[in-house]
Amino acid sequence: MNTRTVTEELTEVVLPGTVEPEGLQIRHGAVPTAGPGQVLIRTEATGVSFAEQQMRRGRYYDQPPFPFVPGYDLVGTVLATGEDVDPALAGQRVAALVKVGGWASHVLVEAADTVPVPDGIGAAEAETVVVNGITAWQMLHRKARVRAGQTILVHGANGGVGSVLVQLAQAAGVKVIGTASARHHDALRERGVSPVDYRTGDIPAQVRALAPGGVDAVFDHVGGRGITDSWRLLAPGGTLVSYGSAATRDDAGSKQWPVFKLLARIWLWNALPNRRSAYFFNVWAGRAFSKPRFRSRLRTDLTHVFTAVTRGEVTPQIAATFPLTAAPEAIRLAESGTAAGKVILTP
Ligand SMILES: NC(=O)c1ccc[n+]([C@@H]2O[C@H](COP(=O)([O-])OP(=O)(O)OC[C@H]3O[C@@H](n4cnc5c(N)ncnc54)[C@H](OP(=O)(O)O)[C@@H]3O)[C@@H](O)[C@H]2O)c1
Known part of the structure; x- marks a missing residue:
């Protein structure tokens, strides 16, 4: 001691x-x-x-x-x-x-x-890059398992998690379409992201114009009704990773209900015959099942993120x-x- x-x-x-x-x-x-x-x-x-x-x-x-x-x-x-x-x-x-x-x-x-x-x-x-980096890394590499040459959709591409996710994806050779408010679009373009304004217009139509065959993964922290669009935008074999419910932040009523609704939808989509998959990701959840596994993954994955920072892949x-x-x-x-x-x- x-x-x-x-x-x-x-x-x-x-x-x-x-x-x-x-x-x-x-x-x-x-x-x-x-x-x-x-x-x-x-x-x-x-x-x-x-x-x-x-x-x-x-x-x-x-x-x-x-x-x-x-x-x-x-x-x-x-x-x-x-x-x-x-x-x-x-x-x-x-x-x-x-x-x-x-x-x-x-x-x-x-x-x-x-x-x-x-x-x-x-x-x-x-x-x-602690909670933001570990969340981004695990969703990209443990859930969606992205590969070079794929195209993904990142909602909130300029946000804390979104901006790290974008950079980690690009470091893996993945093309990124990102939703964001218009004021962030120039910055996103400079980083090689195709921006889509989530505040105006038809998000699915804008994404389809950029990826007519659908995208290989969608990372959605918004939830609400738009989660169905995220699911429909997937190409065959694609993965939806839902990880939040920002759309219901200011709602009244049960705080668990929006997450239960997401979980129910995801369960249903996975039960239907299709060639896509969906997950609800929570960075903390695995701790309840196995602390040793949670810790070992946290250490491995956060070390990958720190290495990406050291290499200049993530700013x-x-x-x-x-x-x-x-x-x-x-x-x-x-x-x-x-x-x-x-x-x-x-x-
Ligand atoms: N499940 C997990 O383990 C986990 C872990 C970490 C974070 N999260 C979740 O991740 C989300 C983001 O967290 P953060 O810390 O990165 O927040 P943040 O830095 O405040 O970023 C929020 C982002 O959301 C965007 N946004 C807001 N409403 C949107 C909409 N309707 N459609 C698309 N984008 C929208 C904002 O875009 P503009 O600025 O362009 O308007 C901003 O880029 C939160 O919902 C949080 O709960 C989940």
Whole structure:
């Protein structure tokens, strides 16, 4: 055990209930002690994901009861190690996926859930590809299993997950059609993406004009009625990966219902005789079935993503950086629809 005394103070952001961003609270306290199997991480960067935008509305389908500290992922340095943890981990920069709890200056994480960040990648840069990168990688390579020469449709191609997905796909030799608001189209064209405006016009017609035989995979975080178009746009042998329900973010009613509806549709489509397949992907879900498999895939896949960053295949996109205590401004910016890339919080 690394017994270095920690004389710092804990600062964390608390989501007390369903609140506007200004309702987030700052709490100070004692830095926790790493227990058996755990490491204490001093956070260097965390960020705003779509999940926090849904959680503050009480709309994330498996969020914990209020109050809690949000924050899906983080990058930081191991400050102390608990019993049964290799003390050599102390001082290393690591990334972790935590689902909640990341918006804190110090976070306890199971050592087995950390992934080393290679030298040469800064904390904020690494943070842009933790939940976004692992989600993009696993959907591309574990679900759709894309191959060079294929064409895919990425909804929200300029978003946090979407922009990493686009770059990883291109690195694999895949052509990308991407939906986005018109203001992002020039940037997408510069990156070699064929843009489609999801706000105006007929999305399926625009995609068919670009890929008359259909696309090999669709990555859909929007859900709602449009998921049926995503399914119909698949070429024979194609794969739909549904991974969110952004269309229902502001709806009232059950937060689980939109996901159940997606799951039911996917089940039905897979049951019908056809040559296409559909999945609902959740980056955290596999943890409930097998922690060792989840951890091993997290480590392998996130390491692939970091390698892609090191090689210049993926360029980290930081929209803005705020101090942790400015989380309300950070979440407002993330929700404004004007940010390009990840909004970062630094304690
Ligand atoms: N299942 C999982 O494991 C998992 C993991 C991570 C994220 N997610 C989901 O992934 C989604 C994106 O997260 P993020 O952090 O990347 O969010 P983000 O950075 O805020 O990006 C959201 C993107 O969605 C686009 N968008 C919004 N409405 C759209 C619509 N109707 N059609 C097409 N695009 C639309 C926006 O496009 P414009 O800016 O061009 O308007 C933006 O590019 C969220 O729904 C989140 O819940 C799921």
